[in-house]
Amino acid sequence: MDLGDLRAVGELRSITQVLSAYRAGLFPMGLGEGGSGPIGWWAPRRRGVLRPGELHVSTSLRRSMRRFSVTVDTDFAAVVRACADPARPGAWITEEFIELYLVLHRAGYAHSVEVRADEELVGGLYGVALGGVFAGESMFHTRTDASKAALAHLVGILDGADDPAPWLIDTQWRTPHLARLGVSEISAFEYLSALRSALERNHSQAFLTD
Template sequence: MDLGDLRAVGTALSASQVLSAYRAGLFPMGLGESGAGPIGWWAPRRRGVLRTGELRVAKSLRRSARRFEWSVDQRFPEVIAACADSGRSGAWITPAVVDIYSELHDRGHAHSVEVLREGELVGGLYGVAFGSVFAGESMFHRVSDASKVALLRLVEILDAVNSEVPWIIDTQWQTPHLESLGVSEIDGFEYLQALGRAESGPHSQVFLTQ
């Protein structure tokens, strides 16, 4: 992370505060070791986004996807726990963060996509949805391609909504891995404009019907 993307520092963290921050283009991440406090509120100058029609899906991934089952919001606690595993490189999800996003899930704002093989959770992702925005927080995999399949299924869910407002997935920063999947960088001000358009969209409602 680039400290030039840091907008504010605080100590308190609540579910309502986090949801309001997302709507303003901010997201929380601790400044201490492994995500410990104080809480930093971030808005990257170059924002990573995946937009409608831009997901890159290799034929091999399409074939691989057929080997997995998937579900939505059925195993949120397991997904966020796997993403928070302290043994992962760059771990930053603290117990306090788990509690906040679990509350957001209980309130219908945070969602997970689970990828399974023979009933066993092998990958997934979670994030916060509002309007036509899905703010991705983290993903994990225990077998090859499982996190990519989670992203593929998320895009399929969003694509299924008939709306003139295009969806957008916020990945916060772009990484080489995400770039290979179609994530691009846009200027932070351009992101705020896209956020303003997408906030009125209906895509987040689809998670309530899965």
């Protein structure tokens, strides 16, 4: 995390505030230890994004995916809490953030993808869907390839949306792990341009019928 990507410092007040931030290209993350306050509002100068046709699905991942069952929004709270596990390196999701995203989920904005093996939750991801943008917040796995399977399923949802226009998955930063999956980096200016276009789309409706 580079403090050069920090745009403002404040607090979480309402989902209206948070949604307005996402629409402006910002996302919240605590500045204190373990993600505690004060809240930073971030907009990376180099943004990690995944776009149609860019996901890398290896042969081994395709084999792994056949061993999993994948659902959407069946246990949002469990996915968020697994992502928030304080034992994970770089843990930053506090109870305040858990409550915020539960409210966003109940309001129809935040969604999760759950990956199970033998009915056990072994991976998943969650984020906020607005128009043709999915702002990814976090992902986890306890079994090899489970989080990758979650991302592949998310791409399938967006590819299957009624609106044929390009979608955009915002990963905030590009980590080496995400780069291997096809996530690229674009400038903040390019991201804002892509965001404006994607917000006019209707892909988020795909989550209502998945």
